[in-house]
Amino acid sequence: MTKKQKKVLYRIIIAAVLMAALHFVPVQGYLRFALYLVPYFIIGYDILRKAVLGICHGEVFDENFLMAVATVGAMLLGVYNESKGLEGEFAEGVAVMLFYQIGELFQAVAVGKSRKNISALMDIRPDYANIEDEEGNLEQVDPDEVEVGTVILVQPGEKVPIDGVVTQGASTLNTSALTGESVPREVREGEEIISGCVNLTGLLRIRTTKEFGESTVSKILDLVENSSMKKARTENFITKFARYYTPAVCYSALALAVIPSVVNLLLGNPANWSTWVIRALTFLVISCPCALVISIPLSFFGGIGGASSCGILVKGSNYLEALARTKYVVFDKTGTLTKGVFQVTEVCPAAEFVQKVRQMEDGEKQLEESGSAAGNEKQAARDRLLELAAYAESYSNHPISRSLKEAYGKEIHPALVSDVEEISGHGVKALVEGAGVAAGNARLMESLHLSYEKTQQIGTIVHVAVDGTYAGYILIADVVKEQAKDAITALKAAGVKRTVMLTGDSRLTAEHVAKKLGLDQVKSELLPADKVQAVEELLARKGPRENLAFAGDGINDAPVLSRADIGVAMGALGSDAAIEAADIVLMDDNPMKLALAIQISRKCLRIVYENIVFALAVKAACLLLGAIGLANMWLAIFADVGVMVLAVLNAVRCLKVKTD
Amino acid sequence: MKKTYKIEVDCANCALKMEDAAKKVEGVQGATVSFMTQKMKVEFAEGADEKAVMESVRKACKKVEDDCEIFLD
Numbered sequence: 001m002t003k004k005q006k007k008v009l010y011r012i013i014i015a016a017v018l019m020a021a022l023h024f025v026p027v028q029g030y031l032r033f034a035l036y037l038v039p040y041f042i043i044g045y046d047i048l049r050k051a052v053l054g055i056c057h058g059e060v061f062d063e064n065f066l067m068a069v070a071t072v073g074a075m076l077l078g079v080y081n082e083s084k085g086l087e088g089e090f091a092e093g094v095a096v097m098l099f100y101q102i103g104e105l106f107q108a109v110a111v112g113k114s115r116k117n118i119s120a121l122m123d124i125r126p127d128y129a130n131i132e133d134e135e136g137n138l139e140q141v142d143p144d145e146v147e148v149g150t151v152i153l154v155q156p157g158e159k160v161p162i163d164g165v166v167t168q169g170a171s172t173l174n175t176s177a178l179t180g181e182s183v184p185r186e187v188r189e190g191e192e193i194i195s196g197c198v199n200l201t202g203l204l205r206i207r208t209t210k211e212f213g214e215s216t217v218s219k220i221l222d223l224v225e226n227s228s229m230k231k232a233r234t235e236n237f238i239t240k241f242a243r244y245y246t247p248a249v250c251y252s253a254l255a256l257a258v259i260p261s262v263v264n265l266l267l268g269n270p271a272n273w274s275t276w277v278i279r280a281l282t283f284l285v286i287s288c289p290c291a292l293v294i295s296i297p298l299s300f301f302g303g304i305g306g307a308s309s310c311g312i313l314v315k316g317s318n319y320l321e322a323l324a325r326t327k328y329v330v331f332d333k334t335g336t337l338t339k340g341v342f343q344v345t346e347v348c349p350a351a352e353f354v355q356k357v358r359q360m361e362d363g364e365k366q367l368e369e370s371g372s373a374a375g376n377e378k379q380a381a382r383d384r385l386l387e388l389a390a391y392a393e394s395y396s397n398h399p400i401s402r403s404l405k406e407a408y409g410k411e412i413h414p415a416l417v418s419d420v421e422e423i424s425g426h427g428v429k430a431l432v433e434g435a436g437v438a439a440g441n442a443r444l445m446e447s448l449h450l451s452y453e454k455t456q457q458i459g460t461i462v463h464v465a466v467d468g469t470y471a472g473y474i475l476i477a478d479v480v481k482e483q484a485k486d487a488i489t490a491l492k493a494a495g496v497k498r499t500v501m502l503t504g505d506s507r508l509t510a511e512h513v514a515k516k517l518g519l520d521q522v523k524s525e526l527l528p529a530d531k532v533q534a535v536e537e538l539l540a541r542k543g544p545r546e547n548l549a550f551a552g553d554g555i556n557d558a559p560v561l562s563r564a565d566i567g568v569a570m571g572a573l574g575s576d577a578a579i580e581a582a583d584i585v586l587m588d589d590n591p592m593k594l595a596l597a598i599q600i601s602r603k604c605l606r607i608v609y610e611n612i613v614f615a616l617a618v619k620a621a622c623l624l625l626g627a628i629g630l631a632n633m634w635l636a637i638f639a640d641v642g643v644m645v646l647a648v649l650n651a652v653r654c655l656k657v658k659t660d
Numbered sequence: 661m662k663k664t665y666k667i668e669v670d671c672a673n674c675a676l677k678m679e680d681a682a683k684k685v686e687g688v689q690g691a692t693v694s695f696m697t698q699k700m701k702v703e704f705a706e707g708a709d710e711k712a713v714m715e716s717v718r719k720a721c722k723k724v725e726d727d728c729e730i731f732l733d
Contacts, residue, residue, distance in 0.1 A: 004670070004727075050726070057723050063673065108670060115696055226664075229692040229701050239676055294672040301696040 001109060008105050015043035015098055019091065028087075033079060036090035044071060044097040063288050066250070070281040071097045074633075077274055077281075092633050096285060103641025107290070107648055111298060114652045117305075124177045124196045124217055126161035130154065143212040154204045160197045163215040164206040166190060171202035178220065179588040180311030196220065219579060223313055227304050230316025231297075234608055238296050242289045249287035256280040256627060275629065282626040285636035288644075291615040295647035296608055302654030303604030310657055311587035312597045319583040322566050323601035327546035328538055329496050329594070332531070332560075333503035333513060335553035336570055337591060338478045342399050344407035345459065345479065349381040349472035356466075357381040385472050389464050391432040392439045395420050400460060403476055423447075427462070438465040445470065458512045478509075483592045485517050490595035494602065497546070500538065502531050502560075531560050539564075549584075551594055568594060596657075604654045611647045618643050663710065665700045667693065668729040678728055681720040687713035700730060 001009070018039040027035065041048075044067075051068035074093030081087070128140040130153040138153060143161040146152060151167060154160050160173070172184040178196045187193055193206055196217035212218055231239075257280035261271040300317035307314050314320050334340045349357075358377050390408035393401035394417055405412065420430040426447065427440015438448060445452040445463045450470045452463050459477030463470070488499055500521040503510045510524035523534050539548055550557075550564035553571055558581040561567030569582035571589030579585050586593045622639035625631035631639075669675050675695035682691035682700065687708035693700045702717065704710055711732075718730045 053726060104671075111672075226701070229694055229699075231692075242673070242676070290671075290673065293676070297672055297696060 002112070005105060005108055005112075008101060011042055012098065012101055012105065015039040015094070018042070019094055019098070023091070029082060030079075033075075033082065033090055036075075036094055040071070040075065040094045040097060043094065043101055044068075047097065047100075048072075063246075063290060066246070066284045066288055067097065067100050069250075070284045073277060073281045077277055080274065096633055096637060099637045099641060100285075103637075103644060106641075107294060107644055110645070110648045110652070111294060114298065114302065114648075114655065117655065124159070125221055126159040126195065126217060129161040130158075146208055146212060148208055148211055151205055151207050154199045154206060156199055156201055156203065158199055159217075160193055160195050160199060160204075160206065161215075161217070162206070162208045162212050163195050163210040164193055164208040166193055166204055167207045168205040169203050171204050172200045173197040174200050175588075176311075178216070178311060180309060180593075181588050181590075220313065223315060223579065223585070224304070224308055227314060227316050230318050232300055232317035232321040234321060234605075234612075235296055235300065235317060238292050238612075242293055245289055246287075249284070253280040253283045253287070256283055279626055279629055282631055282633055282636045283623060285633065286619060286622045286626055286631070286639040288640045290640070291619075291644040291647040292612060294644065295611045295615075295651040298648060299604055299608045299611065299651040299654045302651060303600055306655045306657040307597060307600045310593065310596060310600075312593055312600070313579075313585040313587065314597070314601075315583050315585070319566055320601045320604055322547050323549070323584065323598055324605040325545060325547045326549045326566065326598055327495070327497040328500065328542055328548040329491055329498075330500045330502060330535060330538065330548060330550045330560075330564065331519075331591075332550075332552035332557055333501050333505060333510065334478060335589070336551055337484045337501065337517060338480050338513065340478065340553065342403040342460070342476050343479050344386070344403055344474055345477045346457070346475035347382040347386050347407075347472070348453070348455075348475070349378065349385045350453065350470050352469060353385065353466070353471040354378055354381040357384050381472075385464055386474065388432055388435070388437045388466060388471070389439045389462060389474055391417050392420075392428050392430040392437040392464075395430075396422065396428065400462065400476055404462070404474065436467050439463070458509050480513060480516060481589070481591060483590050487591035487595055488517050488519060490592060491598070494595050494598045496598070500534075502526055502534055504528075528556055528559070531557065532563055535560050535563055549594070551586075551591070553589070568597075570594075600657055607650055607654050611650055614650075615643050615647055661710070662701060662703045665702065665714070666731045667698055667700045668731075669693070669695060669698065669725065670727060671695075674725040674728060677724040678721040681724045682717045685713060685717045685720050688717060691717070 022035055022039070025035065047064050047067050050064040054065055071093040074096065075090060078090045078093065081089070126143055129143045129146050130138045131141055131146070131150065132153055133139055146162055152162065152164070156171070166187055166189050168189060170186070170188045172186055173193070174184050175197045176182050177198065178194070184200055185197070187204070193204070195215040257277050261273050261276050265271045300320060303320050304314045304317065307320070314323070331337050354377055357380055386404070386408050390404045391412060393404050394412045394414065416433050418431045420428065422428050423440065423444065426444040427438065429436070429438045431437070438444060439462055441461065442452065442463065445465065448465060448468075450465050452470050453473060455461060455473065455475075457475055459475050462474045462476060464473065465471055491499060498520045500523070501510065501514055501519050502523050504526055505524055507524040510522050514522040526534060535548070535550060542548055547565040549566040549568055550560050551568040551570055552561060553569065561569065561581045566584060567582040568584045568586060569579065570586045570591065584597060586597070618639055622631055622635060626636060667678070669678060672695045675693045678700070679691055679693040682688055682693070682702065687705050688702055689705045690703040691700065702714070704713060714730070714732050718732065721728050721730060
């Protein structure tokens, strides 16, 4: 509790004690009224002051005004009764003020607490950076003061404060604060490191490559902190609603106090002023719009906070709201549904080559080691084929040769390769350990007049010939992400009507991937500009309350990201451009996160609507009961404070995200 | 030009009132108050003197909600 809140708490306690004491004090008449004024002012002086100030500043209809009118009215009514010789009721006015303050305090504490919880969740701000001086002593400095190129030290357990390159040391990093991913990441010397990660095991020396303000952690913090500035339509609706609602209620209360009594007078009946004034006051207490005004921004804030703890950054409440209505999801293929890196997916040695490898190994008397089973023979041939191809391509830096080297996995000795001849558009020829190896596409095989296996598989095929005979082929393809299929299923379960994939790849490849993943529609062989057009076509076809989300890796698809209703950038960790262009940023590249984001937004919106309906329904019912005289002050206090507290508690649920 | 200021405000409704008040100040093109992050973002009109404008924003906010605070540095 803050100082202010503690002060209110003391006032509540004092006023409550005084009130209880007054109950047993045997005084009557105006003295009793005077005594009740003491707890009344103790508990309510600030409300009265604010109400008066509000009137002076022309801000008449706010909750302070409502409470002041209701309680002052109740007190005056007591005096009026007293003047008539009846026993006046003063406790009620004080009690209303007391309970209002208790409710306000509770709300302030609850909101303050959840605000802190959410902020803590998003708090990845590093407090300091360690710099080593000449004598080797560590000094903690403000990360803001660290210049680019400074070497900083990060000890195990500390946050990496600034983006940089590791100059010394190796360690594992916990990136969960950024990505929500719990699997630690390895870093070694020479690798780039992103601020916001927590160093787990070893001491790292890092040469900073950016200023603190430009570092990943600052960018993310900035984004998250500003997210509640972009208000959702529901939020704006409530703001407007409150603007008309409060005056409307005040006038109705006034009408309720005056009109029935006047009508009674005109009809010649007793006016019953006190009855109608009490009803009007009850009406005022019930009507306070706080439950809505507080719980809705809190729900959105909670939803955004919960999402960011899973590595999903939502740039504004409006996007969270829009996401809940996502009916169309358009994916970019490469890097989004597929890994975007080429990998060797199959090695197919020709029958003759298997034979040859076996004979060779027989000669080397390695039969016992490799075994005589046919499977092992084939495996040996595969390894050999991959080895030869990797060696032959070892001088090239083409993605294909890189993936060959990666699949080979062992060190390549450059001395074993000679006479390398690159044939542009065909492949490469080289002498590997004295054997003439040719590796390349079908055209290379044709130019060498070799018959080769014409396979129909999807991807890039590298045919290999050794010493003038065909040895087999290696298939290299972009690999579909493991979670991609589940992600599409989860999206469908989350209510997405149509999933579409856009790609610049060939139709065959695109359709193969789409079929594998169960996508509804594919558009292939698109240029970047065509992607915008394809999205526009889809936008034109969708219904008015349906939204289209585009998910891409943020590279080259900025125009599409901004054109779609919701632009989602994936795998954005470390990519500033993607963070800037998108409305929703998935820090890692797991497409499942998109489905999770939609689930979070749905839940958040459901809670928002629950609160709106619940608060308005309870208020409407109580207002009606109050107007016909069935509701007393106590019910009124529940309708105000109780509803507010329940709405706040409900809103806090947005923070909790189910993760399996 | 946009700038963000730290604020202190007790209730969501008061934050809305501050936002309204700030928007009406001369030299302010747009203003948003976030109760949750306790921040006010002000977009200044072209050529406006930031300091003077913020002083009047502060005054205007104090007028509608007297226990709010805007930290001007």
